[in-house]
Amino acid sequence: MTNTKDINSGIIIIGNEILSGRTKDTNTSTLATWLNSIGVRVEEVRVIPDIEDTIVNTVNTFRKKFNYVFTSGGIGPTHDDITSQSVSKAFNTIYGEHEDAFKILEKYYKPGEFNKGRQKMAWMPVDAKLILNPTSGAPGFYLENVFCLPGVPSILKAMLGGIQNKISGGDPILSSIINLRTVESEIAKSLSNVQKENQDIQIGSYPFFKAGKLGVSLVLRY
Amino acid sequence: MTNTKDINSGIIIIGNEILSGRTKDTNTSTLATWLNSIGVRVEEVRVIPDIEDTIVNTVNTFRKKFNYVFTSGGIGPTHDDITSQSVSKAFNTIYGEHEDAFKILEKYYKPGEFNKGRQKMAWMPVDAKLILNPTSGAPGFYLENVFCLPGVPSILKAMLGGIQNKISGGDPILSSIINLRTVESEIAKSLSNVQKENQDIQIGSYPFFKAGKLGVSLVLRY
Numbered sequence: 251m252t253n254t255k256d257i258n259s260g261i262i263i264i265g266n267e268i269l270s271g272r273t274k275d276t277n278t279s280t281l282a283t284w285l286n287s288i289g290v291r292v293e294e295v296r297v298i299p300d301i302e303d304t305i306v307n308t309v310n311t312f313r314k315k316f317n318y319v320f321t322s323g324g325i326g327p328t329h330d331d332i333t334s335q336s337v338s339k340a341f342n343t344i345y346g347e348h349e350d351a352f353k354i355l356e357k358y359y360k361p362g363e364f365n366k367g368r369q370k371m372a373w374m375p376v377d378a379k380l381i382l383n384p385t386s387g388a389p390g391f392y393l394e395n396v397f398c399l400p401g402v403p404s405i406l407k408a409m410l411g412g413i414q415n416k417i418s419g420g421d422p423i424l425s426s427i428i429n430l431r432t433v434e435s436e437i438a439k440s441l442s443n444v445q446k447e448n449q450d451i452q453i454g455s456y457p458f459f460k461a462g463k464l465g466v467s468l469v470l471r472y
Numbered sequence: 473m474t475n476t477k478d479i480n481s482g483i484i485i486i487g488n489e490i491l492s493g494r495t496k497d498t499n500t501s502t503l504a505t506w507l508n509s510i511g512v513r514v515e516e517v518r519v520i521p522d523i524e525d526t527i528v529n530t531v532n533t534f535r536k537k538f539n540y541v542f543t544s545g546g547i548g549p550t551h552d553d554i555t556s557q558s559v560s561k562a563f564n565t566i567y568g569e570h571e572d573a574f575k576i577l578e579k580y581y582k583p584g585e586f587n588k589g590r591q592k593m594a595w596m597p598v599d600a601k602l603i604l605n606p607t608s609g610a611p612g613f614y615l616e617n618v619f620c621l622p623g624v625p626s627i628l629k630a631m632l633g634g635i636q637n638k639i640s641g642g643d644p645i646l647s648s649i650i651n652l653r654t655v656e657s658e659i660a661k662s663l664s665n666v667q668k669e670n671q672d673i674q675i676g677s678y679p680f681f682k683a684g685k686l687g688v689s690l691v692l693r694y
Contacts, residue, residue, distance in 0.1 A: 271504030282493030367660035438589035
């Protein structure tokens with residue numbers, strides 16, 4: 251049986267809109283929840299701007315460091331979408347019109363509507379494999395262990411089913427949550443002992459405030 | 473006048489609960505919105521686990537790379553809160569009972585309630601300066617350009633007022649949003665020309681789906 255601890259991943263969120271605070275990132279949570287369910291741990295997330303050198307360097311660092319890498323954002327048709335060209339550069343491969351992606355998009359749009367702007371969405375590493383997009387036509391792609399997904403949360407979510415069979419995870423990572431009506435400092439000492447005696451379980455402690463009441467969520471992961 | 477482009481920052485979100493997908497990070501958005509308003513750009517965010525070596529290395533990378541660094545999470549009283557000891561190690565300074573922090577906490581709790589668990593919240597780099605916590609007593613701290621804040625969003629937010637005068641930003645980073653009823657591929661070409669002719673303004677294009685309708689938000693930042 252595969253040891254789940256050995257299958258890890260990193261997520262790269264690409265987009266100035268997260269770094270400016272305008273948009274709250276939810277794709278990390280979507281990806282991480284899904285990855286955990288197929289036995290892949292997320293070890294690191296980086297949020298980076300739409301700058302080619304930064305994308306190239308981060309992709310190259312992550313693809314060596316982790317079993318799987320997921321990028322989100324920057325594969326649309328506008329000038330600030332530079333993920334596809336940057337990933338091509340990271341892999342030192344040709345950025346051009348992808349034959350199969352072109353066919354999918356040509357079929358998706360009504361005759362006469364497949365304009366230059368839309369054709370840009372077929373530009374990617376020419377040797378990439380496609381990730382089908384059941385929601386809005388434009389496919390994502392993957393090269394070796396790097397999976398490039400869009401930034402729009404609903405579209406990203408809809409595309410995960412299509413890559414599940416490309417990823418070899420371990421056992422699902424299980425978790426239980428225990429909610430207590432207490433404060434952390436009251437239980438810190440005994441909880442620390444429980445953690446020491448159960449090294450194979452990771453115990454996280456998170457205070458919460460709900461409806462004016464204080465509490466602590468203990469999250470056990472194994 | 474300070475050139476805002478020269479004042480940058482990095483955010484380190486510390487916590488397994490974000491990497492597992494259980495909790496969606498909102499502190500990045502809170503910090504980034506506030507930093508932009510005082511003229512500090514956020515250049516990178518990293519989400520990392522509660523592992524000492526990872527925290528030490530990330531803090532040391534970021535404090536050299538950026539004018540300001542903000543950490544969120546891991547300064548509470550439980551066994552999984554290891555940010556304070558890790559930051560002490562990153563700065564090669566003593567992790568111990570901070571005199572002023574101890575006094576604040578001693579005063580905050582009723583007599584007899586300042587137990588061992590709570591006293592742990594006074595442990596930090598002994599030469600750190602404190603960040604006062606108007607909500608729940610336990611202070612954050614800063615050392616040189618690294619500001620350590622808690623992970624609970626409401627408490628983090630309440631503590632920002634207390635550090636505003638410690639940060640020298642440039643002019644506020646201004647932004648305007650134009651919402652259009654169109655799709656990105658229809659405007660991609662002309663928008664690209666507008667961006668080329670206005671290099672001092674950063675134009676971001678973000679598709680949205682609201683109440684079943686498609687649209688594009690253009691975000692201008694300068």
